[in-house]
Amino acid sequence: MSGMFGERRDAPKHKSVEWYTPGWIFDALGLHFDTDPASPHDMETCVPAHTKYTVFDDGLKQPWRGRVWLNPPYGPTTPQWIRRFIDHGRGIALVFSRTDAAWCQEALRSATAVLFVAGRIEFIPGKENAHKKARAGAGTLMLAFGDDCAEALQRLSACGVFMRGARPEATSTALALEAA
Numbered sequence: 001m002s003g004m005f006g007e008r009r010d011a012p013k014h015k016s017v018e019w020y021t022p023g024w025i026f027d028a029l030g031l032h033f034d035t036d037p038a039s040p041h042d043m044e045t046c047v048p049a050h051t052k053y054t055v056f057d058d059g060l061k062q063p064w065r066g067r068v069w070l071n072p073p074y075g076p077t078t079p080q081w082i083r084r085f086i087d088h089g090r091g092i093a094l095v096f097s098r099t100d101a102a103w104c105q106e107a108l109r110s111a112t113a114v115l116f117v118a119g120r121i122e123f124i125p126g127k128e129n130a131h132k133k134a135r136a137g138a139g140t141l142m143l144a145f146g147d148d149c150a151e152a153l154q155r156l157s158a159c160g161v162f163m164r165g166a167r168p169e170a171t172s173t174a175l176a177l178e179a180a
């Protein structure tokens, strides 16, 4: 786990991923997380997590323990993060609402509960984005894995469309189609 917040010139960062989750989301969830595998190396975030991995640790190569908070870097590695999260099976992920993407379809099929957030969340800019408008360029989808996380996500249900048991519904739809 990296504990450094000083400047590092060689930081392999991409400005586009340096947007952080606002604290009101964690206040509403009322959960503490064991692991945040994708965290900035030069700034403390609002994420209430015991262990935070940064790009210097490479969170994809680290053990993920317990309840995980995941707001992954967006780009070519997003599918890897989401598939690792699905395999882990416990936590809450916040992602761009790319419901047509294969990684998103997989996550929707596997989640205990999902929340399609209404409107656009104002994320907290990282140091390199401080001068920019903080509103996201796309909608947000939150995915809960595990009953405790689904219950917590339900506390945010006024913020959008909350659905429980995406997995059983997907299964029953598939069965109905097979039977037809």
Ligand SMILES: C[S@@+](CC[C@H](N)C(=O)[O-])C[C@H]1O[C@@H](n2cnc3c(N)ncnc32)[C@H](O)[C@@H]1O
Pocket (backbone or CB within 6 Å): 013, 017, 018, 019, 020, 021, 022, 036, 037, 038, 039, 040, 041, 045, 046, 047, 053, 054, 055, 056, 057, 058, 059, 060, 070, 071, 072, 073, 074
């Ligand atoms: C969208 S931000 C989310 C930050 C924080 N988890 C939150 O929810 O506010 C994604 C973060 O992952 C970091 N990151 C990028 N690649 C990483 C890697 N391989 N391992 C760990 N963190 C990484 C980025 O530097 C960025 O700070």
